[in-house]
Amino acid sequence: MKTGFHQKEKLETLGKLTAGLIHEITNPATIAQKSAELLKIQLDKLNKLAPILGQYKISTQVLDDVFKYLGPGDEIEEGMSVISITEKCQWEDEICEWLEENGFEDGYEMAVDLVDWGIAEEDLEELKNFIPTNSIRTVLEWYSATIQSQKFTSDINEATHRINQLVGSVRYYSHMDNGIEKHPVDLKKSLENSILLLRHKWKLKNIKIHTSFSSNSNIIVGFESALNQVWTNLIDNAIDALDFDGFLKVKSETLESGIRVSLIDSGTGIPKEIQPMVFNEFFTTKGFGKGTGLGLDIVNQIIHQHDGKVYVNSRPGHTEFIVELPFN
Ligand SMILES: Nc1ncnc2c1ncn2[C@@H]1O[C@H](COP(=O)(O)OP(=O)(O)O)[C@@H](O)[C@H]1O
Ligand SMILES: [Mg+2]
Numbered sequence: 370m371k372t373g374f375h376q377k378e379k380l381e382t383l384g385k386l387t388a389g390l391i392h393e394i395t396n397p398a399t400i401a402q403k404s405a406e407l408l409k410i411q412l413d414k415l416n417k418l419a420p421i422l423g424q425y426k427i428s429t430q431v432l433d434d435v436f437k438y439l440g441p442g443d444e445i446e447e448g449m450s451v452i453s454i455t456e457k458c459q460w461e462d463e464i465c466e467w468l469e470e471n472g473f474e475d476g477y478e479m480a481v482d483l484v485d486w487g488i489a490e491e492d493l494e495e496l497k498n499f500i501p502t503n504s505i506r507t508v509l510e511w512y513s514a515t516i517q518s519q520k521f522t523s524d525i526n527e528a529t530h531r532i533n534q535l536v537g538s539v540r541y542y543s544h545m546d547n548g549i550e551k552h553p554v555d556l557k558k559s560l561e562n563s564i565l566l567l568r569h570k571w572k573l574k575n576i577k578i579h580t581s582f583s584s585n586s587n588i589i590v591g592f593e594s595a596l597n598q599v600w601t602n603l604i605d606n607a608i609d610a611l612d613f614d615g616f617l618k619v620k621s622e623t624l625e626s627g628i629r630v631s632l633i634d635s636g637t638g639i640p641k642e643i644q645p646m647v648f649n650e651f652f653t654t655k656g657f658g659k660g661t662g663l664g665l666d667i668v669n670q671i672i673h674q675h676d677g678k679v680y681v682n683s684r685p686g687h688t689e690f691i692v693e694l695p696f697n
Contacts, residue, residue, distance in 0.1 A: 387539070393661065394535050397528035404528065408521035414514040418507060425504035434499055435508055436515070439488055460484050467493055472506040482513050527569040534605075535661075537598055554596055556628055556694075557587040560619055563600035571608050576615045585623035589694045595671045602664035603632045603690050609655065610636030610688065627677070627695040638685035647681065668692075 422432070452460075461480045467490050468476025483493075493505075500508050564571075564578055571578060607617050616635040621628055639647060646652045648669045653660030672679040677694040 390535055390539060394532055397531040401525050401528035401532070404521040404524040408518055408525065411514045411518040411521065415511065415518065418511045418514065421507050422511060425501060425507060427500060427504055427508060431499060432511065435496065435512060438495065438499070439492060439512060440486070441516070457484060463490050464488070464493070471502065479509060479513060486516060523569045530566060534601065549592060551590050551592055553588050554591050554593045555588050556596070556621055556630060557582045559593065559596050560600050560621065560630065563597055563604055564619065566601060567604050567608065570605070571617070574608065574611060574613050574615065576608060576611050576617055578617045578619065580619045583621045583623040583628065587621055587628060589628055590697050591675050591694065592671070595674070599668050599671050599692065602668050606664060607632055607634035607636060607688070610634055612636070624693065627693055630692045630694070631689055633687065633689045635686055636688060638688050639681065639683040644681065644683060
């Protein structure tokens with residue numbers, strides 16, 4: 370642990386942390402609860418649709434093809450930002466008309482969703498090549514419920530991850546993890562898991578992640594969950610600093626006595642004058658309720674606990690957090 374981190378300071382930190390935590394946890398907790406309710410509605414819909422799809426003799430293979438053809442419904446935000454409201458309304462009207470000609474009494478709600486997912490009239494027309502016309506409505510309802518279920522699942526995943534991270538900071542500061550022993554940790558796996566855990570967040574910004582791992586050993590002896598927390602905190606920050614279509618590179622190299630991990634993002638960069646402060650506890654440039662200013666302090670403490678080093682090089686468009694960990 371940090372030396373000179375006395376009992377009184379610890380309690381003060383814990384007090385500030387708890388106050389912030391209660392405020393911050395409310396948001397993701399509400400999202401998780403609401404999303405779980407909405408997910409249940411979609412799952413009930415899917416349950417009701419299953420026997421109807423059976424009656425139309427629509428196989429899972431056909432449903433797979435429909436899904437592949439219409440896509441996973443997640444690249445829309447991108448297209449959406451470049452079309453105007455008028456164009457969007459026009460598109461919705463076209464789709465609504467098509468739906469009403471093809472078995473929907475009131476197709477408006479469905480039309481809005483389909484447009485959000487980037488689906489055009491030609492795509493719908495094409496569907497007639499794989500499914501009977503009288504089943505179109507049921508198939509589209511199934512498609513919509515499937516996409517919504519996936520979306521709510523991702524929302525729950527992201528919200529609970531956030532709660533976990535917040536609770537993780539308190540666990541860390543209150544030393545609840547004391548007593549766990551160091552053991553061999555595969556940094557490649559640990560980095561890949563962290564990237565996966567934050568998938569929802571980087572997907573949303575269409576961030577490209579490039580990984581390159583050392584072909585030699587990626588194994589060090591350490592505290593696995595603490596190291597996972599290091600990577601998620603660093604990746605989380607990189608994503609926050611990146612714009613839409615940004616780039617993040619995650620790299621590991623084997624050194625003589627340990628492993629070096631670098632996380633390089635093409636984001637805003639850290640201004641020279643604040644670079645010496647970023648590792649301080651409670652230092653944040655993010656708005657209220659967005660940043661806790663604890664991420665890098667925790668990173669710093671965990672890395673020192675492993676007798677490692679962490680430092681940053683940054684200029685606009687290129688920020689590199691480098692972590693060096695000894696093998697033992
Ligand atoms: N990759 C990065 N690019 C730009 N700024 C960063 C990056 N990582 C950290 N920072 C800066 O360091 C500050 C502290 O980070 P951190 O301790 O994780 O707290 P928080 O993320 O809650 O603000 C951030 O508010 C941000 O200004
Ligand atoms: Mg952070």
